[in-house]
Amino acid sequence: MSYTEKDIHFREIITKAVCGKGRKFTQATHTITPSHSPTSILGCWIINHSFTTDKVGDSVEVSGSYDINVWYSFNNNTKTEVATETVTYVDSIPLTVVDKNCLDDGIEVNGKAMQQPTACEATISNSGNSVLVQVERDFHVEVIGETKVCVAVNPHGCDDDDKDLSFEDDLDEEFEDLDPEFLIDDLD
Template sequence: MNDIREIVTRAVLAKGRKKFKLKETVLVNSDISSVLGCWIINHQFSTELNNKEVVITGQFENNIWYSADNNSRTDVARSTTEYNGTVKVKEVLNDNISDHCDVVARILQQPTCTNALITNDGIEIDITFEVLVEVIGETKMMVNVVSCNHQEDDLDMLENEINEDFLESR
């Protein structure tokens, strides 16, 4: 006999993905000769669901290694970049049965400096990173339950057929 049952489970209700591009100017007190490198570290963020969008708020640290005074000395300029952005999500399931949803965000591409330019104000850097968000909530699903007519004794019968002395007799 087949039965259909409803199961309440947590599932991905909506998904979204966005590539962020930011510009940041890092102030430097000396005469810059060249930019030697740029590292972005300590990325932290939080998310919040707002209707059909996920608001992401975060920050990271910029470390720019540069030379100054006609390449006679080097130094590192440090700054913190804060950002706010929204990621639009597309519904995967529309059967949310609860008022509460969780947002899971993953960084697909960590913040990376893609360009550094010396300006009158300091060093202007271009930063890119990519985020994937999933909205998870409770939903119902229907499953088809097929009754099993096999008896549990089948394993016992198999065990009785095994000859334990087989290896010893050879």
């Protein structure tokens, strides 16, 4: 059965959908000041990462914090200590895909750390009494909201004769022919 253009009607449906997306990779340097002047850096790691997301215009702000732990030696490598400092950050992530039809009421902003903040390098500063820690962060964000979708509607409904079940029947026959005792050994 063929339909003419006048037979097809359109409806606007309001539905939840992803109305904006963005991703950002950030590198930052933090200065940690231990209680003693370090002689050498023995290790550096980041723990206790937490963040929140908020839509601001056509971007999403990721606000978070984490603890940086620096294990260092001092007093000419005769003693060690761990310096811990909590740092905060705000990353503004522009939305590369934006649906202008998204209704602002009840939007939801989701953020995912594609890579947890990672300490890439820790070095003693030129002054000798602090440690410079290079950190990488990577976030993907989505804005979910209500938007309108326009769909074509056939006023005559669906024709049940259009269902073709022969494909499913063919699969049933093929499964019946399978040997359940057949196993493949390693091909090494």
